[in-house]
Amino acid sequence: EAEVAQSPRYKITEKSQAVAFWCDPISGHATLYWYRQILGQGPELLVQFQDESVVDDSQLPKDRFSAERLKGVDSTLKIQPAELGDSAMYLCASSPRQGLENGYTFGSGTRLTVV
Amino acid sequence: GENVEQHPSTLSVQEGDSAVIKCTYSDSASNYFPWYKQELGKGPQLIIDIRSNVGEKKDQRIAVTLNKTAKHFSLHITETQPEDSAVYFCAASIYGNLFFGTGTRLTVIP
Numbered sequence: 001e002a003e004v005a006q007s008p009r010y011k012i013t014e015k016s017q018a019v020a021f022w023c024d025p026i027s028g029h030a031t032l033y034w035y036r037q038i039l040g041q042g043p044e045l046l047v048q049f050q051d052e053s054v055v056d057d058s059q060l061p062k063d064r065f066s067a068e069r070l071k072g073v074d075s076t077l078k079i080q081p082a083e084l085g086d087s088a089m090y091l092c093a094s095s096p097r098q099g100l101e102n103g104y105t106f107g108s109g110t111r112l113t114v115v
Numbered sequence: 116g117e118n119v120e121q122h123p124s125t126l127s128v129q130e131g132d133s134a135v136i137k138c139t140y141s142d143s144a145s146n147y148f149p150w151y152k153q154e155l156g157k158g159p160q161l162i163i164d165i166r167s168n169v170g171e172k173k174d175q176r177i178a179v180t181l182n183k184t185a186k187h188f189s190l191h192i193t194e195t196q197p198e199d200s201a202v203y204f205c206a207a208s209i210y211g212n213l214f215f216g217t218g219t220r221l222t223v224i225p
Contacts, residue, residue: 042204042215101147106158
């Protein structure tokens with residue numbers, strides 16, 4: 001079964017340091033999403049890509065967060081500098097061009113702890 | 116954006132009993148309603164979904180109902196088993212985006 005790959009699974013970083021997460025969506029999925037999930041809450045969308053273009057980054061804290069999907073395939077989410085409040089699970093998801101109701105799949109996430 | 120509310124936040128049931136989780140949404144333009152199960156340390160996994168033109172859908176022990184007039188939808192799990200213990204999230208899709216509820220931690224007591 002096709003999966004969304006994410007790495008690393010866990011990351012511990014000191015505040016003010018830079019951290020990056022990687023996501024490889026299901027092959028052929030045009031849409032890629034990055035979510036942040038704070039413990040005990042539902043996922044919240046940070047950024048959405050259609051191919052290599054950003055279609056929604058309204059909830060992305062752009063002063064410290066950046067995301068790219070240069071070739072329209074895999075994607076990187078970066079935080080610089082990290083703050084204590086950034087500790088959360090960062091989830092990637094992908095869906096086909098035909099719409100998310102036709103196959104929307106999450107990866108296993110990256111658990112970030114900022115100390 | 117869409118506002119999705121989910122209740123209860125925690126739910127404990129005896130093995131073999133039924134569990135019901137309820138969600139409401141705010142925007143009548145929402146047209147797709149998936150439910151996800153999230154186990155500890157893992158990403159959410161789709162367990163069942165329903166589109167706005169359908170009132171009910173069933174898959175073995177799991178069913179979802181949708182009331183578009185009242186803007187609420189529910190997840191029903193029958194004959195619960197210990198492996199059903201997890202956090203469950205409802206979501207509503209509008210204009211290609213998913214908005215999630217706050218989750219329900221279900222514990223099935225053997």
